[in-house]
Amino acid sequence: MGGLRELHLGFVDLSGQGGEWCTALARYTPNLRVLSMPYSELTGPICGSIAGLQSLSVIDLQHNHLTGPFPEFFVELSSLSVLQLSYNDLHGWVPPSIFQHKRLVTIDLHQIPGLSGTLPNFSADSNLENLLVGNTNFSGSIPSSISNLKSLKKLGLGAQGFVGDLPSSISELKFLSSLQVSGLEVVGSMPPWITNLTSLEVLELSLCGLHGPVPSSICELSKLRILSLYSCNFSGKIPPCIFNLTQLDTLLLHSNNFSGEVELNSLWKLPNYLT
Template sequence: MSPRSKFFVAQIEENPQFQFDIFSEIGLDLNSESINGGVNKNSCLFCFKFFDSLNLANNSFKFTQIPSSFGNLTSLTYLNLSNAGFYGQIPIEFSHLKRLVTLDLSTLYFPGIRSLQLHNPNLSTLLQNLTGLTELRLDSKLQYRSEIHLGSNNLSVSVPEFFANFRSLKVLSLSSSNLEGQFAPKIFQVPMLQTLDLLNNIKLRGFLPEFLQNGSLQRLVLSYTNFSGRLPDSIGNLRNLSMIDLSECNFTGPIPNSMANLNHLVYLDLSSNNFIGLIPSFQMSKNLTYIDLSHNTLIGSVPSSYFTGLSNLLYVDLAYNSFSGRIPLSLFSLQSLQKMQLSNNQFGVQVARFPIGSLSPLDTLDLRGNKL
């Protein structure tokens, strides 16, 4: 330990009344001072509630847990504990530091070294009171986590590109978090990623990349974002996909025919975009319960065979497009169908007769604005 750091640490531990009058600002910077002692919750370090910055980075605090008393330093706007030798659960008391602008808890990970954890509280709970936080560094803490849930937070940041390096990540849920900037397309290609939920981040931009064969994605939710561009043909490679919700985005171009390969699909919502052209068949997706293609610029006939055998289908909405020809008769034979929205298209030709009772339990049939 350098003479400077020895002096400050000694004063902190031995003299609670010690005032750091020699500082040009109200803070303490002991970065890389080779401190190798411990610090406990009763340390006089935590008496100095007037600190607005504290930097203990790159030291070795005997690999002790972070004392909960850090939560007493409520004036802090900057706190850096990176590579300081702490391990274990990050204390909930950090959520008391409501003035924090920068929090750095990053570490260098090596096998066998105990690291910081975010279990109870998890990251969402920890951040819910830190409304002024603009910079958060957690490098190497999240890399080995399988799930990250940060939804319903006012983060006002771009999504870190380093999420693409989290090889064990299965769930990334960032809905309603006021995200902005460009979403890194590499994150879609995390090899074990099963759920990506970016719902309701209207300032978040992005596009869909090319998907590799046998992708692991099961749930893809981008609704109410500013994602745009075309759907790649390779979306058909996501054979495990059960839910895709791209509603209220700015996607363009045709819906790829390769989507007919998604035989695990249960929920499909591509409504309120700028899709054009014909629609693919859904006949292979025997588990489909929900289809919404409304409010696009889709055209052409809808062959009855496209819906044959979809015995689990509860909801279908093709409204506000330019579909023409005969209404697909197979829809009228689906015993589970509850809502059929086909309004504001160009469907024509007389509607075929169907036996009384064949539409049960259908409670909504909307054919307005067609050419029947």
């Protein structure tokens, strides 16, 4: 199979293979470009011999049982554009340089609690469209240079180790459709610049130190499907105009300090309301 370019084995039970899948691929498919094996019950570490597959552009190994440290050699795969490792049991430090990879469009590390790291300064020549590190052990501040990611569509920073203010430069990400942030040391009030993100469909600010009222200007985000503002310190009245967001199907506002009354029949205004 030396000429194989793409391997798609999603939802195939390979639980009995141990680490053999990894060494076999490195040995017998030297020209592989697409490695897609999600939901395949894979176990063991990602072996270092995968570094020899220099043509790899897509690595999709999400929803498996992979263990061991984050493979630093991913940084050296010059053609890599998609890296999806979410929902695995990897651990250790993620080198910040992986986020500065010139060709990466998607880096998805969410739901890997054993991974830690920090975000680097981002350069203007980045091609990132999806940056997801939610439910990891990432920490530190969110760099203002994140505004250099002009093509960014999904930004998932739901790691409780993040600290400081949300940089207002996020408002420059005009194509952003999903923004998820948490962190007990992420402080301040609801930033007014959020309403500049007119493409937002998902807004989640949870498990954080944000406080104060939720401004009624949030209702200007008319494309919102999911609005999650829970387990923070928001207070005051819930803006009634939220119930006029016709695309909304999920609304989570629990575990805050809201006051006042909400008429239950307001929910009837939400034609897609499910949660």
